[in-house]
Amino acid sequence: MNLFITGTDTEVGKTLVTASLLHAIRARGETAVGLKPVASGAERTAEGLRNEDGLALLAASSPGFHYDQINPLVLEPAIAPHIAAEEVEVDLTVERLLAGITPGPSADWRLVEGVGGWRVPLSGRETMEDLALALAYPVVLVVALRLGCLNHAMLTADRIRQVGLPLAGWIATEPDPCQSRRDENFATLQQWLPAPCLGxxxxxxxxxxxxxxxxxDLSPLSTASQPARP
Structure with a gap:
């Protein structure tokens, strides 16, 4: 099964969610791999540029994969990907990102993690939404329980459905332990988001x-619409 993992914003816990999903899948005896088509912010190592999120996905994936399969395009500047790509003179397009995903590494489950929020720019007029549309995978939305999350979550969910992609589920995270009314916000999201909460x-x-x-809880994903793989 293929999934596209997106978030309401940057720093909402997409990589934590993706890595946790990978471990949950592997605990059921199935193989799983997490893919980060592009990542900005990397350190130079003896093996080349390495991004923290890419390394986390590699560690959570089934054995046998290598970093370049997980994160085929890594940009050193720790800034928005389209700006980082301009600085290092890389053409950041949907076509280029697709080439790193399809066919890509094989597993029972392939989880593709986006960058930032749903419509983070790439190059030209393309955004991460265009990559998600090209893949046509069911989407899992990560929502951080913090100020503004209700509006951001509902707008993002509405847009995902508006462009015709299935919203397979959503997962709440708590990046700020001091944020008030987390339970109340969570309850509101359960009421308003048009998809099952996976955790x-x-x-x-x-x-x-x-x-x-x-x-x-992975059980709702078994009924998620799964378009044909491109």
Missing amino acids: RLPWAESPDPKRMAGLL
Whole structure:
């Protein structure tokens, strides 16, 4: 099964959610791989540029994959991808990102994690939405329980459905332990979002995706519409 993981904004916990989903899938005896088509913000190593999110997905994926399969395009500047691409003179297009995903590494589950929010720019007039449309995978939305999350979550969910992609589910995260009314916001999202909640990941100083995996419910994903793979 293929999924596209998006968020209401940047720093909402997409990588934590994706890694936790990978561990939950693997715990069922199935193979899973997480893909980060493009990542900005990287360190130079003996093996080349390495991004923290890409390394996290590699660690959570089934054994046998290598970094270049997980994160085929990594940009060193820690800024918005389209600006980073301009600085290093890389053509950041949907076509280029698709080439790193399809056919790509094979597994029972392939989870493609976007960058930033749903409509983060790429190059020209393209955005991450265009990549999601080209893939046509069911979408999982990550919502951080913080100020503004209700509006952001509902607008993003509406847009996903408006462009014709299935919203397979959503997952709440808690990046700020001091944020008030988290339970009330969570209840409101359960009422208003037009998709099943797959789980809620609480704040942790050093979150462990393998432990967080036990807080996720994958059962609604079995009925998610799965378009043909491009």
